[in-house]
Amino acid sequence: MLATVGRRARNKADKQERIFAAAEELFTRLGYSAVTTQMIADRADVGTGTLFRYADSKAELLMMIMNEKMRLDTREGIAAAASGTSPTEAIMALLAPQIHLPPACPENTAVYQREILFGTEQGQYRTEALARISELENAIGDILERFTSTHRVRPGVDLTGAARTTFSTLHMELIRVNIGRGDPRTLTATLRSHVDVLLYGVLAPR
Amino acid sequence: MLATVGRRARNKADKQERIFAAAEELFTRLGYSAVTTQMIADRADVGTGTLFRYADSKAELLMMIMNEKMRLDTREGIAAAASGTSPTEAIMALLAPQIHLPPACPENTAVYQREILFGTEQGQYRTEALARISELENAIGDILERFTSTHRVRPGVDLTGAARTTFSTLHMELIRVNIGRGDPRTLTATLRSHVDVLLYGVLAPR
DNA sequence: GCTCATTTCGGAGCGTAGTCCGTATGTTAG
DNA sequence: CTAACATACGGACTACGCTCCGAAATGAGC
Structure with a gap:
């Protein structure tokens, strides 16, 4: 036998994959609220008890x-x-x-955002989602930093803080679209104008 | 009899009051998740079926x-x-x-925010909550408008849009505190700096 | 191969939000 | 007052997320 990976570990990886595939297919096709954890368990061919050993909650499965x-x-x-x-x-x-991604199922995106912001459990998938969010916020900080060579920073402005202001605004605007308020067609233009107004007080071309 | 208001209407108003009082007491004392709809129904001395004739859901009771x-x-x-x-x-x-209000139970505030943003039902109380939010956003718009007499508006800036940018940022910051990220002690200072950065690109003293 | 310890499995069971429908209560007409 | 109607009531019931614990599978020691 390939020794290093026992049957137990392989079984586990196998189930993990089946659960992922089942969750993806069902959530994508039917949307979060129309899918029951029982359906996912059945499709993945595991018991419900098993399902919750691989993810702490239904929301974690979506994440x-x-x-x-x-x-x-x-x-x-x-x-x-x-x-x-x-x-x-x-x-x-x-x-x-x-x-740009036309969210096949906006409900899923809305639930994702909701759980990121308001979830209380500390499951591995939520933790990962929060890391992704931080990554985006930091990326904005890096962008601002990068342009300090060609732009001047208004005295007294803290770039990290400005990055957070920017990200908050954009994040909220994305949420608005996902929850059905806010027009997806004008989203790009709206975001751009938010950013323009914001950065005017932060970075200006030299 | 005082004719205009029949016994039926009075009964209804009476139940409404009892339900409100029960919900307020329990949610405030125990927090949203620790309260069951059964507890509210019992305390208000109505059946669970009746409870849901006065509010569409548990979340609506909180709102x-x-x-x-x-x-x-x-x-x-x-x-x-x-x-x-x-x-x-x-x-x-x-x-x-x-x-400034030290939220006696931050959980309730977080759930309130969550339902305002992500709720899907169109119950009367959520509708009212959304109206309150709009009211605040409009108030920011009115403030900006008011200061156009003493400040100059940067050409090309739409004040309504700027009000929304401002409100989005502040709203998100309030949420951060309610969900436990973001430090309540520095909230005021944080909000002020967000506003300062934002408005720099919008209104400047003449 | 046999025994024992450890990990994984899964479905019966639980708690709770929300519904359904038969019953009770108030209202109106004659 | 009675009958006929309309509305409100409430508790048994359902659906679903999640847990618990006995059973089964795997690996270790000999």
Whole structure:
């Protein structure tokens, strides 16, 4: 036998994969609220008790699959931001993946946002989601930092704080769209104007 | 008999009051998650079926009692904002009641915020809560408008949009505190610095 | 191969939000 | 006053997320 990985570990990985696949398929096709944990357990061919040994809650199951998408979007955004030619454009490029993706099921995105903000459990998937969010906020900070070479920073302004202000505003605007208020068609323009107003008091071209 | 109000209407008003009192006492003392709808029904001396004829859901019961507090805070804030001598000070005065109140039970405030943002039902109490939120956002708009006489508006800036940017940021910061991230002790200072950065690009003293 | 310890499994069971429908109560007409 | 109707009531019931614990599977020691 390949010794290092016993049957037990393989079984575990196997179940993990089946659960992920079942959750992804059902949530994507039917939306969070229409899916029961029983359906996921049945489809993954495990008992409900087992299901909750692999994720602390139904919400964690959703975060598990959403984190994957988020991971790709974040990576893509950070790469694209590097070639932005102004702070505003770089920030817009950073967020573009989150915006352009037409969320197949907006409900899932809304629940994801809701759990990130208001979830109380400290499960592994929520922890990962929070890390992704921080990553975006830090990326905005890095962008602002990068442009200090070509722009002047208004005296007395703290760039980290400004990054948080910026991110808060954009985050809230994304939430507005996901919960059905706020028009997805004008989202890009709205975000851009928010950023413009914000950065005017922070960075100005030399 | 006083004719205009039949026994039926009085019974209804009576139950409404008992339910409100029961919900307020229990939520305030024990916090949202520790209270069951059964407890509220028992204390109000109605059946659970009856309870849900007076509010669409447990969350609506919470909003029912939180709206009252919010109504007072909003009124107070708007009055205080009128005598602010700068845009920043006026906005800080507007929000002061939301900040200074030491939330006896932060959980309730967090749930209130969560339901306002992410609730899906269209019950009467959520509708009222949304109206309160709009009221605050509009109040910020009014403040900015008021100061156009003593400050110049940066060309190209839309004051309504700026009000929303401002409110989004402050709203998010309040949420951060309610969910346990963000330090309540530095909240006022944090909010002020957010507002300062934001308004720099919007209104400047003539 | 056999025994024992440890980890994993899974479905019966629990708590709770919310519904359904038969019953009770108030209202109106004659 | 009575009958017929309309509305409100409430508790048994359902659905669903999640837990608990006995059973089963795996690995270790000999």
